[in-house]
Amino acid sequence: MRVTSTTSQWTGIAIGVVVGATLLNAFARRGTGAGSSSGGETAVHLDAARSFNRSSALLALSVLADSSIEHYRGSFSNKAMYTPLITSVLSLAAGVHGGTDNVAKTHRVRHAIYLAAASAGLAGTGFHIYNITKRPGGVSWHNLFYAAPIGAPVALLLSGALGAVAERLRDEPAVEPQLFGMQAGRALGLVAAFGLAGTVGEVALLHFRGSYQNPAMYAPVTAGPLACVLLTHAALAAPRERWITRAWLRITAALGFIGMGFHARGVARNQGGWRNWSQNVLNGPPLPAPPSFTALALAGLAALRLRGTEK
Template sequence: MKQFTAGNLAVAAGLAAAGAAFIGMRSNRRAAPVQTHIDTARSFNRSSALLALSVLADSAMEHYRGSYDNPAMVTPLVISALSLLAGVHGGRDHEPQRHPVRDSVYLGAALAGIAGTGFHLYNITKRPGQWSWHNLFYAAPIGAPMALLLSGALGAAAERLRDEPQHEPRLFGLPAGQALALLTSAGLIGTVGEVALLHFRGAFQNPAMYAPVTIPPLASALLLHTALAAPRPRWFTRLWLRMTAALGVIGVGFHARGIARNQGGWRNWSQNLFNGPPLPAPPSFSALALAGLAAQRLRETER
């Protein structure tokens, strides 16, 4: 029963994440060209929720495989679940002020992500060989906790944006759209690093494995240009960010196919979900791309 529950959680979360990304893409297409800072904050809440969902499903599977040897392995499940709830709530909240409970949850998620990175670094260094390719490939994934940190960072930025005035909102001493574009650009690069490591482990045996290490880096560069250049509409950046969001949805399909290609396919799902490519991972690109689209819309309104 325990194994059945963990497997079903992974499948359901992967499909839900893909569905949430698709819905987010549709809502972005329907949105008006110029968004208020509250609309942008709500978009960042939703992006934080999608990232938290990916973390929840992925950590539930990987820590289950590790038999929860360390009681601290329960922490990312609890924190990511709370961050998911906070993001869903924030995505529906039109109030022009930060919510103290949501803000506390997001700060807790960021701290948990930092602590988790420390635990994973320790897991690598305590193994024979320490900083070897084998340990980077098969020890605790060094970049995984950073997704929880990023979920908290996106949500915390959203809450602080709510406190800013409608006219010329600012974050971290910068125009809000510029600051959010820089944050999202950095998040995309960090996510690409973890994906590149795992796809290198897979020897890029399928040419499609190059897509998540080529499309998102350009999206990150375009967002960086959006942040540093003079504000104006940038249709190509919007197009590329939508491609990046779609990549997250399509990636779930490729990972599901990778699971099906293992011996026994989906009939042996209780084993192949752990042996195949991680089903909940690709939607993290969708979450960041949707945040990037929101940041760009806000940036276009700035002087």
Template sequence: MTQASRFAGGLASLAAGAALAFVATRSLREARSAPAIGKHVAAARAFNHGSALLALSVLADSAMEHYRGGFENRAMYAALASAAAALGASLHGSADRTEASHALRHAIQLGATATGTAGTAFHLYNVGKRPGGWSWHNLFYGAPAGAPFALLLSGALGAIAEQLRDEPEHDPRLFGLPAGKALALVASAGLLGTAAEAALLHFRGSYQHPAMYAPVTVAPIGAALLAHAALAAPTQARRLGGFARLWLRLTSALGFAGAGFHANGVARAQGGWRNWSQNLLAGPPLPAPPAFSALALAGLAALRMRETER
């Protein structure tokens, strides 16, 4: 493949990412402009959107990775079941305009959080017990901690959305903090964790394509802007809100564009998409990059709430 064709493929991926990000953020703008619901319900629905996108990413990623592992451990099925349930609960919550939480949805999301926590611990244990213990080689090729961590984040976003619905509209609070501040801190931490996973895997790939630097630079800056909005006075958050929103929208587009770049990576492998059954498993993971989009969407909702707080 020539340099020109690679550049053209990159441009096409960026264009597709921008289009998909526009579609994904449209529902957030509709929720913000809807007069029939309070700001806390609009933010809850936005967190449901992010939770659904993360759950879909985890469902596809864990299905491929655990299939590659032959479902050697029966617990591997738990990730698929939990991600599928969290996806359904999040989609149901994103369409729910009521102010009361839903007990079944809340239980499913808490279950996804617990499953993600256990999966992360199990994957880290798997890395440590391999010959050589904790080494770069085992971190690169052992059980990836990123997928169960994404399930943990999906469940956490969904559970927070349910808790937020039960808060009073005039002064919603979470974890003893103003809701916008708490939501921004959660989204910021999620972006940092996802960027760390991308940094590890792209380091394994020797950053052979310049675009591989994007998620480890753009996402941490977005996380820093969110953390600043959370910790600064609301007046400062409002003053810098325009730049932060622009950067988070860029992060959202980055997630979808990353899926396009990964699809291009699969196409460049021996046999391309004609040999999809092998190249999808061996190539760059298609479902992973949209996790950035999911957390950026949640960050946008948190930023809007933070700017209205006194």
């Protein structure tokens, strides 16, 4: 029984590693800039936009799975709880479509979907904050731990923001594109770094709730902040090759899927394991949460590629 138990606990980690390696390889192959026939600069320009579309899609998928589980657990007591499911499905579809679109022009339908997703995420954040403050004790550790999670709707906000930025980038000229009054690579790097910082904050809170009982729980709250710092420095400093930042972002991207494997192991360790999945998936560590790191790290890599072409 001991061998069987150990095997079942580590199967989830193996699955996470295999899935992560496969998807990261797919992203890497798509990120070579082969989709454009208008020249190298245009290829990099559109490659960054498509990469942000794909990162938005991965975040939307994470939100869809996570909100489906959490809001099902809450019995959809408020009809507004269906909103993130609808908007994340639309954002996912827009991201998949945009990830294969080579047209250097904003797609109005996709852009509208992304803005709606960002608005839903912003409104959801307000709802979750209200849910915390209305409970006895108001803003307290207990309510931050067990009330509606603040970070969940922020992920939907980020999905919409990454997609909207991708669409806006498509309207910029291929040579020296600008976003928010600065070089596009710099702007994209700061957007991805901001998203990483928010994700690290949510993970730190929930892993603190778990008392860091497994040493692996320290990995995202150490790798994530360092990735954020390196990416911010790469965005603000003079453009040059930054292989350390690139390598660390790849590690952070892989960490997202490895974390999903650890969360699957956490589900397996509950009473009944995966045989009692309908109960343990609701009460165990959230399976869809770790890939948020992957999505934002991949966005950071895209920003880094574009930053490397700037002067």
